[in-house]
Amino acid sequence: MTTHPSDWTYNQFLAYLLLYAAHSDTKITDQEKETIFARAGTRNYHHVKTRFDHDNDYERLQVILGFRESYFPDDYSKNKLLDDMYTLLLSDYEYSVVEKSFFMCIRRLLAG
Numbered sequence: 377m378t379t380h381p382s383d384w385t386y387n388q389f390l391a392y393l394l395l396y397a398a399h400s401d402t403k404i405t406d407q408e409k410e411t412i413f414a415r416a417g418t419r420n421y422h423h424v425k426t427r428f429d430h431d432n433d434y435e436r437l438q439v440i441l442g443f444r445e446s447y448f449p450d451d452y453s454k455n456k457l458l459d460d461m462y463t464l465l466l467s468d469y470e471y472s473v474v475e476k477s478f479f480m481c482i483r484r485l486l487a488g
Contacts, residue, residue: 381427381439381442381443382442384424384443385420386447387416387417387420388416388420388423388424389424389440389443389446389447390415390416390420390457390460391412391416391417391420391421391423391424391425392424392427392428392436392439392440393440393457393460393461394408394411394412394415394416394460394461394464395412395421395424395425395428396428396436396440396482397461397464397465397478397479397482398411398412398464398465399428400465400474400475400478400479401472401474401475401478405467405468405470407467407468407469408464408467408468409421410467411463411464411467412464415460415463415464427439437485440485441485441488444486444488448486454486454487457486458479458482458483458486461479461482462479465478465479
């Protein structure tokens with residue numbers, strides 16, 4: 377198991393968040409993986425992947441929302457995260473209905 381999420385850097389958190397977005401349609405494509413590598417770093421992706429695979433959907437949301445105060449306390453930070461997620465969701469050129477619904481829901485959760 378990887379370190380506790382409270383010990384994560386911003387890029388480790390970003391890798392987890394982008395993994396969550398990529399997994400919204402239950403498959404992570406090679407293009408999505410490459411986008412995560414480019415945005416958050418390959419090392420950070422591998423650092424959080426074990427934790428992501430172990431967590432259920434509720435736990436994943438709790439991890440993401442647990443970083444609200446630290447990594448997206450204002451509109452600028454939230455919009456940057458949303459832009460990164462949107463870029464990821466478009467990276468495989470298939471923006472499915474499931475991904476659109478996911479994006480609307482996560483946008484509401486981040487607005488909190």
